[in-house]
Amino acid sequence: MGRWEPNARGRLEQAALELYAERGFENTTVAEIAARAGLTERTFFRHCADKREILFAGAGRLTELVVGAVAAAPPSASPIDVMAAALEEVGTMFEDRYDFARQRHAVIEASAELRERELIKMASLAAALAAAFRRRGVPATAAALTAEAGVAVFRIAFERWVAGSGEPDLAHLLRESMAELKAVTSGRSGP
Amino acid sequence: MGRWEPNARGRLEQAALELYAERGFENTTVAEIAARAGLTERTFFRHCADKREILFAGAGRLTELVVGAVAAAPPSASPIDVMAAALEEVGTMFEDRYDFARQRHAVIEASAELRERELIKMASLAAALAAAFRRRGVPATAAALTAEAGVAVFRIAFERWVAGSGEPDLAHLLRESMAELKAVTSGRSGP
Numbered sequence: 001m002g003r004w005e006p007n008a009r010g011r012l013e014q015a016a017l018e019l020y021a022e023r024g025f026e027n028t029t030v031a032e033i034a035a036r037a038g039l040t041e042r043t044f045f046r047h048c049a050d051k052r053e054i055l056f057a058g059a060g061r062l063t064e065l066v067v068g069a070v071a072a073a074p075p076s077a078s079p080i081d082v083m084a085a086a087l088e089e090v091g092t093m094f095e096d097r098y099d100f101a102r103q104r105h106a107v108i109e110a111s112a113e114l115r116e117r118e119l120i121k122m123a124s125l126a127a128a129l130a131a132a133f134r135r136r137g138v139p140a141t142a143a144a145l146t147a148e149a150g151v152a153v154f155r156i157a158f159e160r161w162v163a164g165s166g167e168p169d170l171a172h173l174l175r176e177s178m179a180e181l182k183a184v185t186s187g188r189s190g191p
Numbered sequence: 192m193g194r195w196e197p198n199a200r201g202r203l204e205q206a207a208l209e210l211y212a213e214r215g216f217e218n219t220t221v222a223e224i225a226a227r228a229g230l231t232e233r234t235f236f237r238h239c240a241d242k243r244e245i246l247f248a249g250a251g252r253l254t255e256l257v258v259g260a261v262a263a264a265p266p267s268a269s270p271i272d273v274m275a276a277a278l279e280e281v282g283t284m285f286e287d288r289y290d291f292a293r294q295r296h297a298v299i300e301a302s303a304e305l306r307e308r309e310l311i312k313m314a315s316l317a318a319a320l321a322a323a324f325r326r327r328g329v330p331a332t333a334a335a336l337t338a339e340a341g342v343a344v345f346r347i348a349f350e351r352w353v354a355g356s357g358e359p360d361l362a363h364l365l366r367e368s369m370a371e372l373k374a375v376t377s378g379r380s381g382p
Contacts (some may be wrong), residue, residue, distance in 0.1 A: 078378040079375060080375055080376055080377075080378050081378060116307055116310075116311060119307075119310045119311060119314055120307060120310060123310055141347060141351065141367075141368060141371050142371055142374070142375050144343075144347045145343060145344070145347060145368065145371055145372045145375050146375050148339075148343035148346075148347070149340065149343065149372070149375065149376060152335075152336060152339035152340065152343065153336070155339075156332060156335045156336060156339070160332065176332075177332060177336065180332050180333055180336055181336045181340070181376060182376050182377065183333070184270060184271055184333050184336050184337050184340065185271055185340060185372060185373050185376040185377070186271075186373065186376070186377060187269040187271050187272060188269075
């Protein structure tokens, strides 16, 4: 097999997810993932450190996307509007990814180790976002709160999305959850 | 040594924290913690599963306190006001605990394993709070967002507190961070 494998990473992610869903994360080996993807173990390790990390490759892309969107927003926009616009990009990233996202979520929920890893990735995302807001001149506390609010909106919208049928889509649920956060913090949301 | 040890848990917590600060979490044994507290290993294990958990005993008390405060709030209060009132209780819990809180925070920041554990405890706190709001009749999404907002305010205020001199106190910083969250989500906080 040559060094260049078309979409090797995507094939490995898909193969890993299928195997984790079929037989559990703990009972799957890297050799099996590579074989299912039609690739070698060596190719696996060129793309990924271990069988856990293959599930979290998307978290790096997500962070890049939202941090990039925050950096690129007009300087005069308020932090919460910048955060909302960055979440719109996230909605776009997950378009047509419902089945993958839902399957991945189920695999992660089934393993304490993977749930912990997901928490760490979300904390890193919040830290990267807070830093991006500080680079825009937002004071540290406001930057941290905006970032945490954005990540909370993302997580809650995402959970609603994968718990449902895929409709409405993630972009819609992100907007709805952001509006709900504003209603809640302004005291407009009743008991 | 008899079975009854006055304030054994508090003495173990204090001894563990001192030793972790002096020689690092990884290099400290349960036997050393018990000896420093003037207690036996057996007494340690009556109070705590392992040397990691001894640092997180307070997280259980914190969850109990805020969940209790949410449950006890007047039925007509808006979720965000209930959350703010529950955070007032937290401020009271940490009164006169600045040195302990600051030392504990430094120990946790120095260890990846402990930072992960802290993330898990905060996620459990958010889940317990969301459930408490749902029991008050708050719809699931608003309950989850209020809980996440409350935990974010707590974490950010707490970090500001231990990063400073102890003044202003935690209760003050909690109120200030809650006000800042409201300013941020309403778009009143500029770039």
